[in-house]
Amino acid sequence: MTSEFLSGSPEATRDYARQFAAMLQPGDIICLAGELGAGKTEFMRGITEVFNCDDQLSSPTFALFNIYHGSLRGKPVTLHHFDLYRIEKPAELETIGFSDYLAGPHISVVEWGDKFPEYRTMYTRTVTLRHAGNDVRLMQITGSTP
Numbered sequence: 001m002t003s004e005f006l007s008g009s010p011e012a013t014r015d016y017a018r019q020f021a022a023m024l025q026p027g028d029i030i031c032l033a034g035e036l037g038a039g040k041t042e043f044m045r046g047i048t049e050v051f052n053c054d055d056q057l058s059s060p061t062f063a064l065f066n067i068y069h070g071s072l073r074g075k076p077v078t079l080h081h082f083d084l085y086r087i088e089k090p091a092e093l094e095t096i097g098f099s100d101y102l103a104g105p106h107i108s109v110v111e112w113g114d115k116f117p118e119y120r121t122m123y124t125r126t127v128t129l130r131h132a133g134n135d136v137r138l139m140q141i142t143g144s145t146p
Helices: 010-021 040-050 090-095 098-102 117-122
Strands: 002-007 029-033 065-072 075-083 107-111 125-131 137-143
Touching: 002 010, 010 040, 010 137, 029 040, 040 065, 040 075, 040 107, 040 125, 075 098, 090 098, 090 117, 098 107, 098 117
Parallel strands: 029 107, 029 125, 075 107
Antiparallel strands: 002 137, 065 075, 125 137
């Protein structure tokens, strides 16, 4: 199943991400795909806002991986945020225990997860953001859309 949405601003991208995130459950693993500047970080900001951990958000580009602690409807939520932009080979992911981090009762968001198709089956949903002219972004959601 694929759903498509257009966003005309970073605020609209974050707004859709908040709606998307409100339906996520522990164990969901989201792949965020799209070229540089397509809006992946804005989408991630919207997700962290829902879980009340937006003040913790930092780009994991250099750290590769961040863990955020938040809540949703009064229940604690752990959010794993990966950025695979600088990873070159799948062996690098296995060295850090990537598969192990994805398993468990938390929500994981993997930016640039599409770089490694061998992990595709682990993702419950893929959000692909594309430039669609000027400031417009096309967001495509595949998988079990919340």
